[in-house]
Amino acid sequence: QVQLVESGGGVVQSGRSLRLSCAASGFTFTSHGFFWVRQAPGKGLEWVALIWYDGSKKYYADSVKGRFTISRDNSKNTLYLQMNTLRAEDTAVYYCARDIGDFSRGGSKFDYWGRGTLVTVSS
Amino acid sequence: QSVLTQPPSVSGAPGQRVTISCTGSSSNIGAGYDVHWYQHLPGTAPKLLIYDNRNRPSGVPDRFSGSKSGTSASLAITGLQAEDEADYYCQSYDSSLNIVIFGGGTKLTVL
Numbered sequence: 001q002v003q004l005v006e007s008g009g010g011v012v013q014s015g016r017s018l019r020l021s022c023a024a025s026g027f028t029f030t031s032h033g034f035f036w037v038r039q040a041p042g043k044g045l046e047w048v049a050l051i052w053y054d055g056s057k058k059y060y061a062d063s064v065k066g067r068f069t070i071s072r073d074n075s076k077n078t079l080y081l082q083m084n085t086l087r088a089e090d091t092a093v094y095y096c097a098r099d100i101g102d103f104s105r106g107g108s109k110f111d112y113w114g115r116g117t118l119v120t121v122s123s
Numbered sequence: 124q125s126v127l128t129q130p131p132s133v134s135g136a137p138g139q140r141v142t143i144s145c146t147g148s149s150s151n152i153g154a155g156y157d158v159h160w161y162q163h164l165p166g167t168a169p170k171l172l173i174y175d176n177r178n179r180p181s182g183v184p185d186r187f188s189g190s191k192s193g194t195s196a197s198l199a200i201t202g203l204q205a206e207d208e209a210d211y212y213c214q215s216y217d218s219s220l221n222i223v224i225f226g227g228g229t230k231l232t233v234l
Contacts, residue, residue, distance in 0.1 A: 004168075035223070037225075044125060044212065044228040045161075045169070045212055045225040045228070046225065047222060047223045047224075047225070050223075059222075061222065095168070097169075106156045106215075106216035107156075107157060107216070108223050109157070109159045109171065109175070109214070110169075110171060110214075111171050111174075112168075112171075113169045113170075114168055115166070115168045116168070
């Protein structure tokens with residue numbers, strides 16, 4: 001069965017870095033693009049970053065552009081999010097989500113999500 | 124402030140019908156981009172409930188239905204059950220922002 005399992009969250013001081021991982025199994029990893037989506041405490045869902053199935057294109061929310069980097073290792077079926085220069089407002093549960101749509105046509109939609117990993121940035 | 128507007132909360136008694144609205148604009152829902160709905164219980168993975176406005180993934184009960192008209196979309200839940208108590212989010216795409224967008228979420232309480 002399809003599984004996405006995030007890891008790497010924790011408590012980190014403002015200005016430091018953290019790398020999240022999302023281990024995928026139960027499907028052909030290279031057939032899908034992936035998103036990182038986050039949910040701050042008491043807030044709704046916010047997309048963070050997107051990577052195409054082959055890693056050739058990457059997109060970022062303005063709030064993280066220049067600080068976060070999305071990547072993937074297709075040999076390990078793993079998605080990553082490198083988060084640098086963390087801020088208090090980055091505190092959130094971070095989810096990875098599998099895209100079964102076509103972002104280039106505005107058709108992204110997510111059929112499987114992980115359970116999330118909590119990142120807490122302390123000042 | 125989310126680009127897609129949802130009511131913060133809705134409620135209904137077991138067996139009743141509730142609807143959750145998702146209001147956008149001419150650069151997202153009104154531009155023809157599809158709307159998708161997710162059910163989210165705290166501490167769990169969000170679940171795709173409705174995709175492409177009105178389609179249900181395998182395993183989603185037909186008590187859940189979606190519709191879209193103009194710049195808005197709706198999720199309807201009939202025969203409310205206690206297990207339906209969760210947060211619900213709509214999602215689409217905005218051509219002005221060139222990003223995936225989510226509604227602010229609606230908390231459904233089953234009385």
